Amino acid sequence: MMYNNDLKNLDLHSILSENGLVAVWCTNSIQHLNMLKNEIFPKWNVKFASKWYWLKVTQSGEVICSFSPPPGKQPFEQIIFGCRNSRKFRNPPNAKIVVSVPSALHSHKPPLSELLKLYLPNDPKCLEVFARYLLPNWTSYGNEVLKFQHESLYDMNISE
Incomplete structure (x- = not known):
């Protein structure tokens, strides 16, 4: 657990290459998403590029819970991408949906490395x-x- 202000103060801007791409897993908190786009990304010297959704399904393909009005629990999480202005590579497309069965281990996200190869x-x-x-x-x-x-x-x- 890290507070938004602590996340903002991570020194990522100094280690991210000019062609760098940042991916941030997000809950569905509007406050956190706004903070990420409006304060954290600018501090890291990146701009919003796109958003993906991780849809969590059961082994039989049903969503793990019902969609509900915010701030209720959702069957998805968001992956927010930011990039430097001078990026030479394609950015991940907006609104891609990644579907998988979540791990039984709390907060275990699926690896994105293979999906990101096209953009690296x-x-x-x-x-x-x-x-x-x-x-x-x-x-x-x-x-x-x-x-x-x-x-x-x-x-x-x-x-x-």
Whole structure:
């Protein structure tokens, strides 16, 4: 959990390349979305590019809960993209819908790395802030980086 003002003060503008793309998972809070577009993105020196929706469905393809008037719980989350002005690559298209069955683990998001390949250069330098699992060829940063890594991925019988 991080407050909007703390998020705004992250020093992302100094590490984001001129062709950088930022993706932020958002709840459906209008206050948070407005803060992201109007205060956080400008502080990071990025502009709103597009918004995707992650539609959460059951294994039988039904939405996990009913759509309801705000601020009620929704069966979707939003992914907000921001970019630098000089971006040489296509931005993700607006209003794309990513559909998946959510993990049983709280706040475990589906990886977007394969979906984002179309909008990134060859061999991109990718960083996930607040990471909860490792992704191939990405730098993962956060205090829960190994949270969703399964112990079967580690060799506990290391011999010299």
